[in-house]
Amino acid sequence: VVRALFLGFGHVGRRLAEILTRRERYPGLAALDLSVVAITTGRHGALANPSGIDLASALRAFDPEHLDHPDRTALASLDAVRGLDYDVLVEMTPLAIRARGEPAITHVREALLRGRHVVTCNKGPVAWAYEPLARLARERGCAFLFESTVMDGAPVFNLARHGLRGDTIERLAGILNSTTNVVLCALEEGLTLDEALARARALGVAEADPSDDLEGWDAAVKVAALGNVLLGGPLLPEEVERESLASVPPERVREAAARGRRIKMDCEAWREGGRLRGRVAARELPLDDPFALVAGTGSILRLTTALLGKLSLVEENPDLTTTAYGVLSDLLSLPGPPR
Amino acid sequence: VVRALFLGFGHVGRRLAEILTRRERYPGLAALDLSVVAITTGRHGALANPSGIDLASALRAFDPEHLDHPDRTALASLDAVRGLDYDVLVEMTPLAIRARGEPAITHVREALLRGRHVVTCNKGPVAWAYEPLARLARERGCAFLFESTVMDGAPVFNLARHGLRGDTIERLAGILNSTTNVVLCALEEGLTLDEALARARALGVAEADPSDDLEGWDAAVKVAALGNVLLGGPLLPEEVERESLASVPPERVREAAARGRRIKMDCEAWREGGRLRGRVAARELPLDDPFALVAGTGSILRLTTALLGKLSLVEENPDLTTTAYGVLSDLLSLPGPPR
Numbered sequence: 001v002v003r004a005l006f007l008g009f010g011h012v013g014r015r016l017a018e019i020l021t022r023r024e025r026y027p028g029l030a031a032l033d034l035s036v037v038a039i040t041t042g043r044h045g046a047l048a049n050p051s052g053i054d055l056a057s058a059l060r061a062f063d064p065e066h067l068d069h070p071d072r073t074a075l076a077s078l079d080a081v082r083g084l085d086y087d088v089l090v091e092m093t094p095l096a097i098r099a100r101g102e103p104a105i106t107h108v109r110e111a112l113l114r115g116r117h118v119v120t121c122n123k124g125p126v127a128w129a130y131e132p133l134a135r136l137a138r139e140r141g142c143a144f145l146f147e148s149t150v151m152d153g154a155p156v157f158n159l160a161r162h163g164l165r166g167d168t169i170e171r172l173a174g175i176l177n178s179t180t181n182v183v184l185c186a187l188e189e190g191l192t193l194d195e196a197l198a199r200a201r202a203l204g205v206a207e208a209d210p211s212d213d214l215e216g217w218d219a220a221v222k223v224a225a226l227g228n229v230l231l232g233g234p235l236l237p238e239e240v241e242r243e244s245l246a247s248v249p250p251e252r253v254r255e256a257a258a259r260g261r262r263i264k265m266d267c268e269a270w271r272e273g274g275r276l277r278g279r280v281a282a283r284e285l286p287l288d289d290p291f292a293l294v295a296g297t298g299s300i301l302r303l304t305t306a307l308l309g310k311l312s313l314v315e316e317n318p319d320l321t322t323t324a325y326g327v328l329s330d331l332l333s334l335p336g337p338p339r
Numbered sequence: 340v341v342r343a344l345f346l347g348f349g350h351v352g353r354r355l356a357e358i359l360t361r362r363e364r365y366p367g368l369a370a371l372d373l374s375v376v377a378i379t380t381g382r383h384g385a386l387a388n389p390s391g392i393d394l395a396s397a398l399r400a401f402d403p404e405h406l407d408h409p410d411r412t413a414l415a416s417l418d419a420v421r422g423l424d425y426d427v428l429v430e431m432t433p434l435a436i437r438a439r440g441e442p443a444i445t446h447v448r449e450a451l452l453r454g455r456h457v458v459t460c461n462k463g464p465v466a467w468a469y470e471p472l473a474r475l476a477r478e479r480g481c482a483f484l485f486e487s488t489v490m491d492g493a494p495v496f497n498l499a500r501h502g503l504r505g506d507t508i509e510r511l512a513g514i515l516n517s518t519t520n521v522v523l524c525a526l527e528e529g530l531t532l533d534e535a536l537a538r539a540r541a542l543g544v545a546e547a548d549p550s551d552d553l554e555g556w557d558a559a560v561k562v563a564a565l566g567n568v569l570l571g572g573p574l575l576p577e578e579v580e581r582e583s584l585a586s587v588p589p590e591r592v593r594e595a596a597a598r599g600r601r602i603k604m605d606c607e608a609w610r611e612g613g614r615l616r617g618r619v620a621a622r623e624l625p626l627d628d629p630f631a632l633v634a635g636t637g638s639i640l641r642l643t644t645a646l647l648g649k650l651s652l653v654e655e656n657p658d659l660t661t662t663a664y665g666v667l668s669d670l671l672s673l674p675g676p677p678r
Binding site for chain 2: 019026027028029031032153154155158159161162163164165166167168287288290293306307308309310311312313314315316317318319321322325328329332333
């Protein structure tokens with residue numbers, strides 16, 4: 001049995017718990033013998049039980065109407081990482097861009113220092129601290145996996161790790177931010193920016209404050225994560241050139257549509273003069289460009305490699321299950337308990 | 340060092356040899372310490388040298404003007420498989436549809452029986468004999484890899500093997516045959532079928548006798564291979580419903596184009612009533628369907644899975660290097676020599 005510590009119990013964590021409570025529906029999950037020994041949150045308290053928490057009751061416990069649970073404790077996340085006994089840290093706290101990926105980076109580092117595996121869907125550690133964390137994981141013989149940080153649970157990193165052996169990725173481009181893509185589709189239909197944002201919120205992709213998405217920060221963090229892992233890094237989110245969607249007038253989107261073209265927020269990373277560069281920018285595309293077809297919350301990543309040439313991965317209509325699946329896929333990729 | 344036996348030295352084998360002779364250009368290939376101990380062909384003789392054949396001179400030796408080579412021998416393929424000492428069989432003989440994948444299936448089986456790894460770019464063994472060969476490989480502790488059989492070297496099978504752990508593929512669809520896709524693009528431009536076929540031949544994708552491609556046999560073999568590996572099989576090429584492109588009048592293609600639509604040969608496999616089914620059929624698509632954008636020799640495969648939803652892999656403008664890369668990728672995935 002793999003004993004997991006869950007940090008954060010937001011949308012993804014809860015969907016993950018829901019899937020685990022009905023795992024008999026998914027024959028592929030039979031191999032995953034997981035016991036969740038603690039769940040800590042920022043504002044909703046924590047649960048802990050060395051024999052394993054009942055996830056169905058945990059899902060009810062984080063509902064404000066059911067605040068009592070036999071496993072309730074006042075345990076803080078960092079104390080749980082440092083003090084509890086577990087095999088894998090599942091880091092699902094929200095990304096903190098202003099704090100440059102903290103405290104998730106500290107959570108990941110402390111778990112690795114203790115020789116525990118780490119699975120994270122928080123992009124911060126991969127964007128701001130990939131090299132030292134990956135080195136630490138190698139030194140300690142631990143897994144450091146993060147499949148759900150980019151393109152939800154689509155196997156971006158597994159594709160590169162297992163599908164491109166011997167090849168070299170020279171360049172990557174993608175549509176990677178759902179909020180701006182949903183907004184662009186809505187603007188094209190003639191909605192105002194506020195109406196477009198309301199649609200993105202209704203779909204559950206935009207935050208109450210959408211500025212990190214609109215200003216390209218979420219995309220820049222993803223470009224940095226991809227650059228660090230797939231192109232050899234280093235690339236920090238602050239080094240990625242960003243164009244804000246707020247600076248793209250809605251008329252420009254509608255005019256492009258009237259001419260049979262489409263504006264998309266294109267994310268790119270490439271090596272230039274020995275340096276890794278990244279960019280998030282609005283680009284006008286013809287309708288027969290595969291990037292132009294990426295609708296709503298969908299995404300695409302195109303890799304240009306030395307031997308295989310141009311290869312793209314396309315995800316259509318992802319939802320929370322897709323992201324939660326990325327975490328499951330990482331959990332199923334863990335080697336045995338490290339010691 | 341991994342000692343390889345090459346069966347077949349056609350376009351793919353020669354491109355593979357060319358890449359290996361200039362491997363210093365590709366840093367990712369440094370890990371591949373390969374020695375080719377024999378190369379056998381159907382009509383051009385064979386070379387054998389237990390210390391490793393010089394590939395540059397081998398490339399010249401199969402040129403009719405340079406028939407002499409110090410390693411030349413009269414060794415037949417099956418005798419080489421059964422008698423030589425090697426670590427991995429690289430099966431690159433041409434696909435024989437009438438012979439239902441033979442003699443490649445026998446080559447693969449005999450190598451596995453001797454406890455040798457197998458890498459094949461011949462679709463026959465995967466389409467007609469996947470289950471027994473995969474079982475034999477497991478029993479003998481050998482690798483049986485075939486990444487370049489579908490979508491050239493694009494990591495179709497690696498994606499499913501390593502990127503979809505715990506998930507279940509429920510359905511797949513794709514554009515998988517280059518000749519029919521090149522022909523359809525040409526018909527749309529107003530070329531006749533003969534002119535379209537001439538273009539496919541000039542691109543090196545169509546055989547002198549293009550009937551296996553036009554009648555959907557090549558696609559059916561690929562659907563069977565994908566069905567056997569990704570959907571749990573069994574599915575034989577003969578069981579795949581086939582529509583022949585020769586039965587699609589060029590006017591139908593041009594009329595669809597005039598209406599802003601496009602005809603594509605769609606390959607599908609899905610489970611229905613406990614049975615695996617496959618189909619290759621002409622379908623009319625709107626231009627905003629990702630399948631409609633697959634031009635020329637490009638290809639797409641869309642997987643529908645239980646947890647991840649719809650995920651597509653798209654390959655643009657592949658060439659011989661792409662297919663040869665699939666073989667290299669398999670060679671780099673081998674575990675150590677099996678004994």
